[in-house]
Amino acid sequence: MSTPLFLLRSDNVAARRIGDELMIMFARDSSLFSLNETAALLWDAADGRTPLAEIVARELCPRYDVDAATALRDATELALGLAERGILQVGERPFADAGDAA
Amino acid sequence: MSSPAPLHHLDIGIGGIQVRLRTTSPEFIALMQARFRGFTGHVDAPDHVFDVEIVPVDYVEDEALDGISTEVRVLRDGPRWRLLCGDFDATWTPGTGRGTVRLHPSPYSLDSVLRILHTVLLAGQGGMLMHASSVMLDGRAYLFTGVSESGKTTISRLAPPDAHVLTDEMSFIRLEYGAYYAYGTPFAGELATPGENLRAPLAAIHLLAKGPDNRIEPMGPAEAVRTVMANVLYFARDDALTAQVFDNAIALAAAVPVRRLTFFPDARVWDLFGTTP
DSSP states (O other): OOOOOEEEEOTTEEEEEETTEEEEEETTTOOEEEEOHHHHHHHHHOEEEEEHHHHIIIIITTTSSOOHHHHHHHHHHHHHHHHHTTSEEEESSOOTTGGGTO | OOOOOOOEEEEEEETTEEEEEEESOHHHHHHHHHHTTTSBOOOSSOSEEEEEEEOOTTOOSOSSOOSOOOOOEEEEETTEEEEEETTEEEEEETTTTEEEEEEOSOHHHHHHHHHHHHHHHHHTTTOEEEEEEEEEETTEEEEEEOSTTSSHHHHHHTSOTTOEEEESSEEEEEEETTEEEEEOOSOOSTTOSOOOSOEEEEEEEEEEEEOSSOEEEEOOHHHHHHHHHHHBOOOOOOHHHHHHHHHHHHHHHHHSOEEEEEEOSSGGGGGHHHHOO
């Protein structure tokens, strides 16, 4: 069984939903990103305490016609990409300071 | 013992915000008076007062004013802001309305300080400075934004004779009692002349592109926000203020139509503004 991953929304970005888009702006350089539907689902669920596998099972599998293993693999790749950009934090343990993110 | 040099002052009012500069240099005051013509005039109670120290360009003992760095830094330190670049070093406390500026004797240096000052002030009030020309026609203001060479100056040059160019470079937008207004600014672009010191309700914002004909197309809400955000002038690396700027852009894009304007660069483009509400 693979190591569980936990996601937490970065606190140095501002996120706003405009129409059906979730837009993210970075304080450091005012750069702007639009998240696709799946990324937005991860953002919304990234409370720092819920394992990614549980988010996938709860949010992604019922929505998309995809098996859990494939969905988890794709979601992991997406989460790591978002972490690389600084939009999410990804860790192997629940985030201690996740109280406000839930 | 010699007496201190007398202080001269100049009041510059842009967008209804009065800034007083105090300096011992009458030459600098004269230079600024020319630069900001149409936007100067004594006021009894300025909103902000800056003591200005002119630092010679060849004064090399000052680390901040190296004359080389082009990176603008806008930093918050408690109640005070510091605005820095290679040719100016300013501090300012909005709460007291007091500040100091050390700068090279160039109108561009003070121009930069004033622009930055207004970006911070307007962000806290729901407004913004935007890279855009703005033209007032029939009592309403139209903004034209876009990348360099997209036609911001061109379209203001093509405006009808009864129109007023508020700026060909840097638009000043204020939120007043729930409505947005565009103000004239002295911040000039290619026209190299200050805008007219007038104010009008903001009718629409247009993202410019040159093309074979003239047409206006609507934008979706997210694209409208992206357009506004891409053209807001903003420097501060400050989480709270950055979020405020983002929210201001969202609110502006929700309240004022943001459209794509493709235009052929002749005066007929202005016919669109008689027919588009």
